[in-house]
Amino acid sequence: MRLYADCPSCLNEISFWTWDESRAEINKANRGKLNLKCKKCGEENDIFTSEIYAKKNKLLLILSLSIFLIGTPYIIYFFWEKVTSLGHYSALVIGLICTVPFTIFMIINKNEARRVRLFNMG
Numbered sequence: 001m002r003l004y005a006d007c008p009s010c011l012n013e014i015s016f017w018t019w020d021e022s023r024a025e026i027n028k029a030n031r032g033k034l035n036l037k038c039k040k041c042g043e044e045n046d047i048f049t050s051e052i053y054a055k056k057n058k059l060l061l062i063l064s065l066s067i068f069l070i071g072t073p074y075i076i077y078f079f080w081e082k083v084t085s086l087g088h089y090s091a092l093v094i095g096l097i098c099t100v101p102f103t104i105f106m107i108i109n110k111n112e113a114r115r116v117r118l119f120n121m122g
């Protein structure tokens with residue numbers, strides 16, 4: 001997961017990637033401190049793992065939002081002719097299909113929020 005810390009020298013946000021999913025795991029692997037190099041000022045600093053934080057993955061959220069925003073009209077467009085020619089039951093089914101992109105968006109969003117909360121809490 002991508003994690004962040006603030007550079008003690010210039011306060012620039014340093015980001016890095018790790019396989020570890022929790023602060024406890026990072027603590028164990030790095031003995032409480034991480035040596036991170038700031039891309040802005042080039043300074044290398046030992047950062048306490050307690051100062052590391054997680055944020056929501058913006059790219060993932062944008063991607064899931066796009067699925068929702070593009071997927072829903074596409075489904076409506078695709079089924080529109082059928083909705084008008086079919087009965088109430090079919091319209092209901094198509095209505096349910098329309099909620100699929102929204103559900104995907106909600107699940108991804110919720111997972112991200114949970115992952116970030118768990119990390120920042122630990």
Ligand SMILES: [Zn+2]
Pocket residue numbers: 007008009010011012038039040041042043
């Ligand atoms: Zn810096």
